Amino acid sequence: MNFLRLFARNLREGPYTEAFPFAPAPTAKRFRGKIEFDAETCEGCRLCERVCPAGAIKMERTAEGMTFDCWHDTCVFCGNCEFHCPTKSIHQTADWHLAHRQEDKYRMVEHGLIPFQVCTECGSKGLATAPAAGSANPPLTAEEFQHVKSLCPKCRGKFMRARKTKAKA
Amino acid sequence: MSSQIAILIAVLLFPGGLFALALGLGLKGADRRIAARLQGRVGPPLVQPFLDLVKLAFKRTMVPTTAHDLVFLGAPLIGVVSMLVAAALVPISGVYSPAPALGNLLVLIYLLLVPAVVLMLAGSSSSSPYGAIGFSREMALMMAYEAPLVLIVAAVAVRTGMAQGHWVTFSLTEIVEYQRTHGLFLLDPVMWPAVAAFGFFYPANLGIVPFDIPEAETEVLEGPLLEYSGPALGLFKIMSALKAVVVIGLDIALFMPLPLDGVPAFLGWVVEMVVLMVAGVTVLRISMGRMRIDQAFVFFLRWPLLLAAASLAVVVV
């Protein structure tokens, strides 16, 4: 007769139902939802593309620069890309409002662009990626970071080697 | 002429027809809502069965190419008409008593058979294997629960008839009148087994868990109703709503007509309806699992039959 106790409890305490379609639903802070991409801090290492199990992330060199595309309709929300991203430029939000009509199917994409820029030292064309600052010792200051960011890969290498020898001496 | 018009009104407006339909749909809505509350959910609005009917009216009716069209589409109509007449046969104590020309308890028992027969027709004419399974199960279940029903009705009829000095009476009006003056059968220990047997019979007749074996959604995909869609399915929903009113109304008339008059009697009758629906259908439905057809068959031929026979035997002796 345990079920009668359950019935009495349910009647006494009222329904447990969320008000969801008529009010916002409670969402966990660490809920694995939609992917967000920040082109400013991206190094362009393409690790996310490699670790993505569903193949939702595509990074491509185009005429404007390097594009980042994450297709929400393919993404399985595993969080691998966020975990492996060295600069944490990929962030998984708690946003799960992804239901959409068929005509919006090919607009469900997180798009980012790392544009080409002209090197401030040598004048050649290179991607405006964030510098790989992880291995720099001592860590780059904010001004140094901005300076390195404005260089082409060749000049960046030159600058970092010079900085290393200076630090040793 | 005027008696014919009275009968027509009884069949189409009150207490059959529109009134019974509204009450039946209301009972179904209350059943769903209270079931949801007991399970800790909010549940659909009270008018949900009515909204379902409106929705079904907008849908297309599909007839399987291998089905027998006439029987397939005629079956639900027969069911609805039989239940409309049956609803006019059920007296409401102190408010309404059916005209003798319309029929008596025996006619009502025959009409109560019709929905089951209609479901069998529907299942067999749809040419679907699930419909055929539903057909055979409906047949077995019907045979099992009709036997106790006949004995219950016999017990009540003989009890009233002998008290009135003749052998048996099949007039529901007389049965109700007798209880109004001599006390309810519900309070008579001799009739308690029969009341209990009826308590087992009406969930089975209404086709709810644990006795919804012919229309089991998860096993035989609603059996006989599998191939129905749109308005034809709506007719079956109307039939089952009317059947709820008829069967529970019969329960009230046989065992517990309130000795009141006018508006209080009517309100009391509606309250009794809702209480019987909730106690006998809703609570049973959500606290039990479905029986197998062989279990249900043996169950009905054992306990309800025994209880009803006990009542009848005591009454006769």
Next chain:
Amino acid sequence: MSVIERLKTMATKSPWIYRINAGSCNGCDVEMATCALIPRYDVERLGCQYCGSPRHADIVLISGPLTRRVLDATLRVFDEIPDPKVTVAVGVCPISGGIFRESYAVLAPIDQYFPVDVNVPGCPPRPQAIIEGIAQAVQIWRERL
């Protein structure tokens, strides 16, 4: 608003749902069952009801990447559903193939074979997302009635 329009609006409060599993891993199916069975989500409050027979359905939820083996059966079941109907693709598999994309055994995306109306991405989508998709499907259904 005419009577017919008002009745149509009433009709949309009773969407009956039918599920088709087109080779799904069962993750999405569990979430769909969750919508109806768990008191916390309770889609019956919106008038929804899961039905056993495709003939009774108004909204079809398709999950799974449509494996080659089930294509024929799925198309036949889909044709059994009377008009007007609305199709919802639940999970990333029917929308794009998701993790099974480019497999020789699956035919995703399913919009090559079915007239999909609403997509609910997620692997699996949470129950609230499915309810959101059903709400969008009901809007489309209202236009078709």
